[in-house]
Amino acid sequence: MKATEQVDQFYEVAIIGGGAAGLSAALTLARARRDVVVVDAGTPRNAPAAAAHGLIGLEGINPLELLQRARREASSYGAHIVNANVTGASKTGDGRFAVRLDDGSTIQAGQLLLATGVVDELPEIPGLDQQWGRGVVHCPYCHGWEIRDQRIGMLATGPMAVMKTLLFRQWSPQVLFLSNGIEFSAAELAKLTDAGITIVPGEVSRLAITDDRLTGVMLDDGTMVELDALAVSTWATARLDGLDELGVDTTENAAGISVVADATGHTSVPGVWAAGNVVNSGMQVSEAAANGGRVAMMINTEMIFGPIDPASMAHSSEKSA
The missing domain is CATH 3.50.50.60 (FAD/NAD(P)-binding domain)
Structure with a gap:
């Protein structure tokens, strides 16, 4: 689906990045009957590799084939996929987010998930x-x-x-x-x-x-x-091209620069979430997909019940264990 078909349309959740984390989140949210869009430039980190490994049930699958399958699966539940680059994103006066694309169109969303991954600097x-x-x-x-x-x-x-x-x-x-x-x-x-x-x-x-x-x-x-x-060992820098205006906090460590997010996926900006390699460049495909799905569950849960304190969630998990 071309970006020009999505001019100024409102979505409950916009996901920037269509790798393992982003598409897993889209699948989860679409199955939760959320109106969700994925904006992806089509340049995954693992594109040069011949195969993805450590992914149970899909061991050795070509990374691009994996993403094609994931797109079809998310789309089958109603997720929208837009092939485009993001040129800008900002919070509007009504608390929504405006995501500007490289064809001049704009997508509006109530929640924003960053699953943009990283760039490996050699x-x-x-x-x-x-x-x-x-x-x-x-x-x-x-x-x-x-x-x-x-x-x-x-x-x-x-x-x-x-x-x-x-x-x-x-x-x-x-x-x-x-x-x-x-x-x-x-x-x-x-x-x-x-x-x-x-x-x-x-x-x-x-x-x-x-x-x-x-x-x-x-x-x-x-x-x-x-x-x-x-x-x-590469220097892995979070992909945040066009996203500076959001003002999410980042941190630098021995492996590179990543977006700061808590265990549930919250960033420093209310309504902006993050999942996958953009948070931790060391995540394998299986981990990034799982993280995207988990963050998507939290997004949906908070959309129903309102903000949830991560500390109270951890305490509840300990008690139930």
Whole structure:
């Protein structure tokens, strides 16, 4: 459905972002008989990957096929899908939200859910972009099985590199730590050595790629380090293009920048919710989908009963347990 067909239409809930979290929320809300719209630009974070993993019942499904299925399922219950970019969003005088789209049209909504995900910022090393999602991976739980027992290099980009290297060691005895010119403590390096991980000094200048396949990395001194896969921790920044006017709080941590939301999905702005990777870039597809569904339930519940204190909900859960 084109955005031009939705000019100035009012929805009870507008969801910005049509990934696992956004579409799961749309499915839940549509099944709750809410009038809901999903605005999606069609650029999911995991598009470069050939398969999504750890998703029970759909293990190994292509990420784009998964989203196509999810769109059909949400639409079958009446959710509206709009293919567009958001250029602006703001709260109106009557307490509603106005979401402006890149074709000049506007969607109005009573509640707004941000499920925009994150943008992975890679180090500026030639070849990384080209191999991202294939020879270059970032999550051991997403890609570890596929590169098991292979020569895996961990490209250090920050303080989390040692921990992630030790994680990848679970999947292969052939793990190399590429320090990439970053200083690490003797205690951290000892942990790597004790785990049988080879420490490679020097900075990585580029990736070695043959026939569109990663074969290793080249160091700044000209040394070639042969590899079958390269792991890297990205800087994940919440996608908030066009959403600055909303003024939701964000926070910065070792993994990147995310939207601040409580356990129920509330952001710092009343009526604006958040779910999925935009809140926690470490969520896998299954987690993001579950989080989107849970936040959608809270949105519907509050639309019926009014604002609910997350602390009182947690206390009630403890008592019932």
